[in-house]
Amino acid sequence: MNARRATPWVACLLVVLGIVLVGLRAYTRRESQLASGESLWRLTYTVKFQTEKAGARLSAAFPFDSAHCRVFRQNVLHPELQPERLRSPLMASREIDLLTLQPGEQSMTARFDIHLSRRARFRANDQEPVLSTQARAEWLRSDKMVQADNPVVAETLQNIRRDTPESGDLVRRLFEFCHNQIAAGEEGAPSDALGTLQKQAGTPLGRARALVALCRANKTPARVVTGFVMEENDSLKPRVWVEVWSGKRWEPYEPENGFARELPYNYLAVRRDGGEVVRLTRGSGLETQFAALRLPPGPGAGRPKHGSLVALADLTRLPLEMHEVLSLILLLPIGGLVTAFFRTIVGIRTFGTFTPTLIALSFVFADWRTGVFVFVFVLLAGLVSRAFLDRLKLLMVPRLSTVLTLVVLCIIFCVSLLDMLRLTPGAQAVLLPMVILTMTIERFYLTSEEDGTGFALQLLAGTVVVALCCYVVLRWGAVGRFLFAFPEAHLITIAALILMGRYTGYRLSELLRFRDFGPAHKPKESRP
Amino acid sequence: MTTPGRLWAWPGELRARGILGINRRNADFVLPSNPRSHYPRVDDKLLSKRFCEERGIPVPETYAIIEQEGDIRGFPGCVRDRPQFVIKPASGSGGRGILVVAEHDGVKFRTAGGAELELAEVRYHLSTIISGLYSLGGQQDRAIIEQRIIRHAAFERIAVGGTPDIRVVLYRSVPVMAMVRLPTRASRGRANLHQGAVAAAVNLLTGETFGGVCKNHVISRHPDTGETIEGLRIPFWDKLLDAAQKLAEALEMGYIGVDFVLDATIGPVVLEANARPGLAIQVANRCGLAHRLEYLDAQPPEAFAPARRAELVAALSGMK
Numbered sequence: 001m002n003a004r005r006a007t008p009w010v011a012c013l014l015v016v017l018g019i020v021l022v023g024l025r026a027y028t029r030r031e032s033q034l035a036s037g038e039s040l041w042r043l044t045y046t047v048k049f050q051t052e053k054a055g056a057r058l059s060a061a062f063p064f065d066s067a068h069c070r071v072f073r074q075n076v077l078h079p080e081l082q083p084e085r086l087r088s089p090l091m092a093s094r095e096i097d098l099l100t101l102q103p104g105e106q107s108m109t110a111r112f113d114i115h116l117s118r119r120a121r122f123r124a125n126d127q128e129p130v131l132s133t134q135a136r137a138e139w140l141r142s143d144k145m146v147q148a149d150n151p152v153v154a155e156t157l158q159n160i161r162r163d164t165p166e167s168g169d170l171v172r173r174l175f176e177f178c179h180n181q182i183a184a185g186e187e188g189a190p191s192d193a194l195g196t197l198q199k200q201a202g203t204p205l206g207r208a209r210a211l212v213a214l215c216r217a218n219k220t221p222a223r224v225v226t227g228f229v230m231e232e233n234d235s236l237k238p239r240v241w242v243e244v245w246s247g248k249r250w251e252p253y254e255p256e257n258g259f260a261r262e263l264p265y266n267y268l269a270v271r272r273d274g275g276e277v278v279r280l281t282r283g284s285g286l287e288t289q290f291a292a293l294r295l296p297p298g299p300g301a302g303r304p305k306h307g308s309l310v311a312l313a314d315l316t317r318l319p320l321e322m323h324e325v326l327s328l329i330l331l332l333p334i335g336g337l338v339t340a341f342f343r344t345i346v347g348i349r350t351f352g353t354f355t356p357t358l359i360a361l362s363f364v365f366a367d368w369r370t371g372v373f374v375f376v377f378v379l380l381a382g383l384v385s386r387a388f389l390d391r392l393k394l395l396m397v398p399r400l401s402t403v404l405t406l407v408v409l410c411i412i413f414c415v416s417l418l419d420m421l422r423l424t425p426g427a428q429a430v431l432l433p434m435v436i437l438t439m440t441i442e443r444f445y446l447t448s449e450e451d452g453t454g455f456a457l458q459l460l461a462g463t464v465v466v467a468l469c470c471y472v473v474l475r476w477g478a479v480g481r482f483l484f485a486f487p488e489a490h491l492i493t494i495a496a497l498i499l500m501g502r503y504t505g506y507r508l509s510e511l512l513r514f515r516d517f518g519p520a521h522k523p524k525e526s527r528p
Numbered sequence: 529m530t531t532p533g534r535l536w537a538w539p540g541e542l543r544a545r546g547i548l549g550i551n552r553r554n555a556d557f558v559l560p561s562n563p564r565s566h567y568p569r570v571d572d573k574l575l576s577k578r579f580c581e582e583r584g585i586p587v588p589e590t591y592a593i594i595e596q597e598g599d600i601r602g603f604p605g606c607v608r609d610r611p612q613f614v615i616k617p618a619s620g621s622g623g624r625g626i627l628v629v630a631e632h633d634g635v636k637f638r639t640a641g642g643a644e645l646e647l648a649e650v651r652y653h654l655s656t657i658i659s660g661l662y663s664l665g666g667q668q669d670r671a672i673i674e675q676r677i678i679r680h681a682a683f684e685r686i687a688v689g690g691t692p693d694i695r696v697v698l699y700r701s702v703p704v705m706a707m708v709r710l711p712t713r714a715s716r717g718r719a720n721l722h723q724g725a726v727a728a729a730v731n732l733l734t735g736e737t738f739g740g741v742c743k744n745h746v747i748s749r750h751p752d753t754g755e756t757i758e759g760l761r762i763p764f765w766d767k768l769l770d771a772a773q774k775l776a777e778a779l780e781m782g783y784i785g786v787d788f789v790l791d792a793t794i795g796p797v798v799l800e801a802n803a804r805p806g807l808a809i810q811v812a813n814r815c816g817l818a819h820r821l822e823y824l825d826a827q828p829p830e831a832f833a834p835a836r837r838a839e840l841v842a843a844l845s846g847m848k
Binding site: 003510 | 534535536537538539541542545547549550551552555556560624649652655656659660661722723744745746810811814816
């Protein structure tokens with residue numbers, strides 16, 4: 001038997017290859033040093049506040065990728081707060097909205113691991129090639145704090161134009177004016193544009209707003225940026241600066257320290273609408289603390305050189321948004337491994353080969369209580385309606401599609417119901433594999449018609465048991481993190497599957513099935 | 529029901545008795561000796577039938593084949609002169625989708641089980657077959673309308689509500705083990721073991737039944753009628769074994785199970801062949817398959833010549 005002899009060798013080869021690749025990568029990662037001018041930082045937000053009633057909203061802006069900065073890990077903890085959405089609106093910021101569900105003390109902690117580079121070497125995410133009409137209108141707007149249409153602002157602009165006729169471009173002259181002519185104000189200095197211009201003094205925010213107001217009065221789009229200057233500090237103060245649209249790109253100006261057109265690489269922007277980093281509505285006692293800590297070089301932040309083969313296998317270099325999806329995909333083979341084990345070694349029968357895996361996978365990224373509630377509800381509703389549909393004698397494909405439609409409606413209804421009862425942490429909690437559910441309902445119905453309800457229930461129980469085991473393995477966070485760091489470890493998964501594919505021993509279920517063949521047993525006879 | 533001495537058997541014990549497990553059946557026998565490209569010959573009943581007809585192996589006469597929804601209109605015309613017939617899917621498995629009509633007047637149809645069906649219901653059944661409800665993988669299928677087999681008198685008292693069938697497992701075209709499956713009330717007239725049908729082993733040399741199993745338990749009397757199922761001689765046994773060998777050779781499948789039914793007039797008729805015959809036959813025979821298959825694998829190629837197969841069968845039937 002050729003196949004029998006070759007199998008262990010192929011499996012061995014794959015295991016060795018897998019171990020060698022994982023080992024090599026682990027070794028190079030530990031050895032990896034940061035290039036000169038690069039550093040790793042951990043930025044931590046600690047937020048506390050009180051609410052008298054549910055419905056208070058906390059919105060926090062998070063750092064995002066730019067040419068000098070790459071967020072490679074993110075961990076946001078918000079017990080008892082419901083995330084509403086993570087959005088990237090037109091000001092290219094990452095912002096999370098959290099709603100309170102109960103009154104009382106609330107807290108949120110967010111931690112970001114950031115890779116800073118002096119050279120502009122990362123793929124920037126913060127530059128738009130053209131300014132939309134909508135964005136242009138937004139960045140020319142006059143408002144309560146940036147009074148761009150006030151006559152005083154227009155007059156100041158006229159004076160600057162007249163006084164410094166030919167030295168450099170106008171934006172540069174406006175910046176020089178704000179930097180030199182407006183004094184850094186003491187406590188109580190105005191923080192709006194108009195007040196700052198009138199008093200010739202202002203807070204850093206006031207000076208930034210004055211510059212923005214002057215630019216906007218000149219019909220040049222400009223905006224106030226909030227961010228941090230990364231330096232080791234337990235209580236980091238947010239900083240503000242200005243970005244002005246040059247016609248091709250946003251150019252930064254910082255009136256406080258006098259940086260123009262280019263900022264030091266450790267300036268980290270988090271919000272571009274001039275607001276606070278963390279905002280609270282309908283709550284009180286907001287306390288925020290920001291801390292930055294320099295990290296030693298470590299895994300996940302080596303030096304992902306674009307284009308090198310090693311970088312190809314290093315998934316941690318990818319943007320954060322892709323991490324979750326890729327982890328999910330990488331967990332699928334583990335589900336296949338669990339399924340293969342149960343089918344060929346234990347001998348449990350299920351509906352469909354990968355049904356348990358897919359159900360388990362959808363539960364991993366959901367709240368399991370709501371997931372089970374929706375699952376049972378949809379299954380029962382589906383079976384009842386399937387039994388009813390049988391009387392209509394429909395052809396297969398329209399009938400299956402009808403069941404699918406009913407499953408979709410059930411799930412949508414459940415989402416709505418759970419939201420009404422304020423029981424769910426979000427719609428993603430109930431996104432079950434709908435096609436798989438439809439097929440399960442159909443198969444359950446047919447099996448119970450053809451082979452008896454007992455057998456159908458047996459298959460359903462098998463499906464649930466295998467799904468449960470898949471769930472336990474998939475929920476094991478260390479597995480997901482390890483596979484994400486070392487996807488090549490799946491070579492070992494393949495080896496295990498190949499070995500299982502040549503397993504010719506008895507299934508555990510067969511030890512029960514053929515138990516009458518035990519030696520001590522003399523076949524006893526039953527009288528009907 | 530029996531009171532088994534224990535809840536499970538150890539793998540060593542099963543190995544000593546030569547019990548073949550599903551994994552080993554698939555990995556060592558089905559996969560190496562049944563080429564995938566030949567599977568349609570057994571999965572597609574129309575193709576199997578053609579193989580049989582070409583070699584003079586009796587099969588139920590085909591009255592009509594309904595390939596498309598449009599053909600269903602012609603169905604009443606097909607069966608006008610046939611008082612009894614069977615509708616079955618060409619790619620069905622496990623007896624699914626089979627409708628046995630015992631009597632009809634073109635408007636009302638009475639099944640063998642006694643149910644009354646309207647013409648519209650029979651037409652709906654045909655269209656579900658065509659839409660692939662019973663086919664492997666849900667592919668578009670065809671419906672076969674064929675001769676209804678009249679149960680042979682030999683099984684009069686031990687088959688309830690249906691026709692018994694005889695399963696012969698062949699390896700390299702040599703009959704290895706055989707059993708007869710008897711429908712019961714629990715199996716609703718179908719000869720499917722996992723639905724509660726009874727199986728009795730058949731001695732390969734004599735065609736005489738012995739042993740018996742129902743739901744994995746050892747029995748020797750039919751659970752519904754109380755008649756003994758042992759010591760019954762199956763008529764035309766040599767003819768049946770001969771047909772099984774011819775079919776196995778023609779299909780070029782190394783490891784198959786061939787199912788026969790005994791017609792009152794024609795004798796053994798091939799119902800279908802199966803590329804993955806089940807393992808319950810071992811329980812019915814109270815004997816494992818593995819030793820017999822290993823014995824055959826150890827024989828030189830010349831031992832498999834058609835003229836010498838009888839020697840192999842004799843040797844196998846004596847093995848425990």
